[in-house]
Amino acid sequence: MRKVHTALAALMVCGLPAAGLAQTSDDVVKIGVLTDMAGPYSDNLGAGTVLAAEMAAEDFGGSVNGAPIEIISADHQNKADVGSSLVRRWFDVEEVDMVTELGSSAVAVAAQDLAEQEDKIALITGAGSPALTGEHCSPNGIHWAYDNYAYGNVVASALVAEGKDSWYFLTADYSFGHSLEEVAAQFVEANGGEVLGTSRHPLGTSDFSSYLLQAQSSGAKVIGLANAGSDMINSMKQAREFGIIQGGQDMAGLLVNLPDIHALGLEDTQGLLLAENAYWKMNDETEEWSRRFMERFDGRAPSSLQIAVYTGVMHYLEAIEAAGTDEADAVMSKMRELPINDMTTDEAYIREDGRVIRDMYLMQVKTPEESTEEWDFYEIAATVPGEEAYRPLSEGGCELVE
Numbered sequence: 001m002r003k004v005h006t007a008l009a010a011l012m013v014c015g016l017p018a019a020g021l022a023q024t025s026d027d028v029v030k031i032g033v034l035t036d037m038a039g040p041y042s043d044n045l046g047a048g049t050v051l052a053a054e055m056a057a058e059d060f061g062g063s064v065n066g067a068p069i070e071i072i073s074a075d076h077q078n079k080a081d082v083g084s085s086l087v088r089r090w091f092d093v094e095e096v097d098m099v100t101e102l103g104s105s106a107v108a109v110a111a112q113d114l115a116e117q118e119d120k121i122a123l124i125t126g127a128g129s130p131a132l133t134g135e136h137c138s139p140n141g142i143h144w145a146y147d148n149y150a151y152g153n154v155v156a157s158a159l160v161a162e163g164k165d166s167w168y169f170l171t172a173d174y175s176f177g178h179s180l181e182e183v184a185a186q187f188v189e190a191n192g193g194e195v196l197g198t199s200r201h202p203l204g205t206s207d208f209s210s211y212l213l214q215a216q217s218s219g220a221k222v223i224g225l226a227n228a229g230s231d232m233i234n235s236m237k238q239a240r241e242f243g244i245i246q247g248g249q250d251m252a253g254l255l256v257n258l259p260d261i262h263a264l265g266l267e268d269t270q271g272l273l274l275a276e277n278a279y280w281k282m283n284d285e286t287e288e289w290s291r292r293f294m295e296r297f298d299g300r301a302p303s304s305l306q307i308a309v310y311t312g313v314m315h316y317l318e319a320i321e322a323a324g325t326d327e328a329d330a331v332m333s334k335m336r337e338l339p340i341n342d343m344t345t346d347e348a349y350i351r352e353d354g355r356v357i358r359d360m361y362l363m364q365v366k367t368p369e370e371s372t373e374e375w376d377f378y379e380i381a382a383t384v385p386g387e388e389a390y391r392p393l394s395e396g397g398c399e400l401v402e
Helices: 006-013 046-060 080-092 105-118 148-161 175-190 209-218 229-241 258-264 284-295 304-323 328-337
Strands: 029-035 067-075 098-101 121-124 141-143 166-172 194-201 222-226 250-253 273-276 340-342 345-350 360-365 378-384
Touching: 029 046, 029 080, 029 304, 046 067, 046 098, 046 284, 046 304, 067 080, 080 098, 080 105, 098 304, 105 121, 105 141, 105 175, 121 304, 121 328, 148 175, 148 250, 148 273, 148 360, 148 378, 166 175, 166 209, 175 194, 175 222, 194 209, 209 222, 209 229, 222 229, 229 250, 229 258, 284 304, 304 328, 304 340, 328 345
Parallel strands: 029 067, 029 098, 098 121, 121 141, 166 194, 166 222, 222 250
Antiparallel strands: 273 360, 340 345, 360 378
């Protein structure tokens, strides 16, 4: 890879004739990373996603078609109005060409709508709602990494197949949690299981006692956690404190990221099955990149969602290079045309509804004895082909689908 820092590339470009930049708006390719910097998802997303985007720009060579690549970032605070305001300013005032990460479903929907209105691109790596490629699909949006349909499908189907066929859900009470619960429940029932009930909690809850006691009294074999980040961590910790896990009920994390396992520890999570779109030690290429990331991120390994920002930005830059312009329609056309071969998957592709069809992985958390170093947490238990993991095109309701 061409490892030239963005700043150096920008200086080099200054000496180029203006004609070399004619196909690039504002003579810069500007990418905005909109993420959760301090909220419940900041460990899984946050500053690590900004670093991942910066590394993609550097590894690409710092420029594309003679134009320097610039990365900017901001905190959406998990609020749709805050996210919308930031994206609108980026598009209208700061001439951002593409916005990425968007680790909140409400923020992602708003950003994708604005990208279509302003003829920009939204490359969504962190939000999970399948509505982004369903009723809210857009010709200017790409759902890059995972979605709640795939996670719910992979995890629920595997656990019910093991005989864990009665479920109770603890659900974050907003669109992300609702869709995660809905999909997981669908696959529990489709595989012959039953759902005994649901308790819904506000985002950022610190006390899960009442919700957990309801789940415990249901007698369900599995308590499905349709939440993420600090909510998932706190509910897992308190379930052990209340003796729920020791009492024989399984906890199923429907969206678990690597930093969550680090926070909880292998002693409390060993054997847990979860779905991922990537893992830092899944092959030599991911490990090489991840160790470079760790050198710059206080020794912390990248989550799958941070890896996704890197691979997504790289594909975007490759499309600009192939198109010879950063004009949104031309770039989107090239992104759909070019096969996606990156360090996490081979021959993935962008479907007409904006959904990237890529392999998903069922992971099993290692025992403390199996782990060879810090952050060495997973074994790949199964690879689920993308065509099986994601919602069929015919079921999404996207108006772009003929």
